[in-house]
Amino acid sequence: MAVKLSKKIMSKLGKTNAEFELIEEGDKILVGLSGGKDSLTMIHAMKEQQRRAPFKFDFVAVTISYGMGENFDNLIAHCREHDIPHIVHETNTYDLAKDKIRKNSSFCSFFSRMRRGYLYSVAKEQGCNKVALGHHMDDAAESFFMNFIYNGQMRSLAPKYRAENGLIVIRPLIQMRERQLRAFVVDNGIEAIGDEACPAMRFDVKMPYARAKMKDMLGDMEKEYPQLFTSLNAAFKNISADSFFDKEKFSL
Numbered sequence: 427m428a429v430k431l432s433k434k435i436m437s438k439l440g441k442t443n444a445e446f447e448l449i450e451e452g453d454k455i456l457v458g459l460s461g462g463k464d465s466l467t468m469i470h471a472m473k474e475q476q477r478r479a480p481f482k483f484d485f486v487a488v489t490i491s492y493g494m495g496e497n498f499d500n501l502i503a504h505c506r507e508h509d510i511p512h513i514v515h516e517t518n519t520y521d522l523a524k525d526k527i528r529k530n531s532s533f534c535s536f537f538s539r540m541r542r543g544y545l546y547s548v549a550k551e552q553g554c555n556k557v558a559l560g561h562h563m564d565d566a567a568e569s570f571f572m573n574f575i576y577n578g579q580m581r582s583l584a585p586k587y588r589a590e591n592g593l594i595v596i597r598p599l600i601q602m603r604e605r606q607l608r609a610f611v612v613d614n615g616i617e618a619i620g621d622e623a624c625p626a627m628r629f630d631v632k633m634p635y636a637r638a639k640m641k642d643m644l645g646d647m648e649k650e651y652p653q654l655f656t657s658l659n660a661a662f663k664n665i666s667a668d669s670f671f672d673k674e675k676f677s678l
């Protein structure tokens with residue numbers, strides 16, 4: 427059955443694309459597909475964009491398996507049903523992680539670093555020039571406050587940047603709200619993979635509480651200031667670097 431994408435999602439995608447020149451004529455894009463609601467929305471929005479856009483681009487959805495016996499049958503069937511090219515790339519990250527955890531290295535960052543490496547190598551193998559990730563505005567805001575509070579850094583998630591290996595990383599959903607993406611999978615009755623797939627659930631490690639805390643804090647702030655996310659989005663494009671304490675950024 428064909429999926430229905432809201433006007434809001436498609437117009438946000440179009441605007442973000444135009445604003446940051448994310449998807450361009452002739453691109454071949456690897457789209458990271460975890461099977462969660464965000465990346466599922468992304469593959470459908472990109473498929474629709476492909477149909478509507480006056481320029482041609484290709485994409486392939488890629489799922490990195492950590493080698494912990496994940497079952498991607500539904501995801502594979504879903505992509506097939508919607509005529510979306512899809513590759514499941516098997517890895518032994520889970521086994522490697524067992525050693526790493528004994529050495530007490532940070533669990534989630536290990537998986538995310540490994541995953542990124544695999545996504546880049548599959549992108550090169552497949553002749554892709556770009557890699558698309560399904561981060562949204564709530565992720566950008568949470569990352570900003572996490573870096574601010576826990577790491578003493580002013581950083582967020584860029585809509586577009588060049589990785590060291592030359593690949594361009596894009597985030598087509600970065601100006602969308604998480605609730606819009608959740609609504610897409612719910613309204614279309616799409617089964618999304620949830621937190622149960624997070625490898626941290628298999629180990630006796632603390633779940634990433636910092637992000638959950640940021641989510642709660644932002645939820646409370648948004649109740650008090652309903653325009654919070656619109657304002658954050660504007661602020662992320664309006665940075666006065668020379669008004670902070672970084673000597674390198676002073677204007678004199």
Ligand SMILES: Nc1ncnc2c1ncn2[C@@H]1O[C@H](COP(=O)(O)OP(=O)(O)OP(=O)(O)O)[C@@H](O)[C@H]1O
Nearest residue numbers: 458459460462463464465488489490558559560561
């Ligand atoms: N196992 C994976 N294989 C391929 N891409 C992945 C995988 N895990 C994450 N990604 C990509 O990285 C993005 C951010 O990952 P993160 O784990 O933060 O996702 P998330 O917030 O759970 O989103 P989603 O709902 O898409 O899983 C995803 O949207 C997806 O594009």
